[in-house]
Amino acid sequence: MLRYTLMRLGIFLGCLAVAWGLVYADIVPSGRNGSNGLWIPLLALVLSAPISFVVLRKERDRASVQVAARVDRMKANMEAAGLAEDLADERARAGTKTS
Structure with missing residues (x-):
């Protein structure tokens, strides 16, 4: 970029x-x-x-691929964080129901 x-x-x-x-x-x-x-x-x-x-067409296409890969990584990280948060929430709710 x-x-x-x-x-x-x-x-x-x-x-x-x-x-x-x-x-x-x-x-x-x-x-x-x-x-x-x-x-x-x-x-x-x-x-x-x-x-x-x-x-700069070729260079722009190369930069576009880099940006798209970065966006995909960020989306995957956000999804993983959301899943971890959901799992922690489920564990916390399961712990309060049995107490």
Whole structure:
């Protein structure tokens, strides 16, 4: 998961550099009234999203499998804890009925 996040960040930073270069070379219009601090990262985000979607498909699938396995383990642990609690409750009720 960390690898996927770092790869996404790398693509975004690359797009940020390209967007900055395009704006300051006057190829892409700059923001109005000095709003380049918001315009350039927004442009980079719009550029990096489809690139990440296509380029990182395999890595995203790998991360998805890891997350699904973690969720399954958590569900199994919660179910086991619930069963243990039910068993302890049944034992406690059986102990109070015979007393």
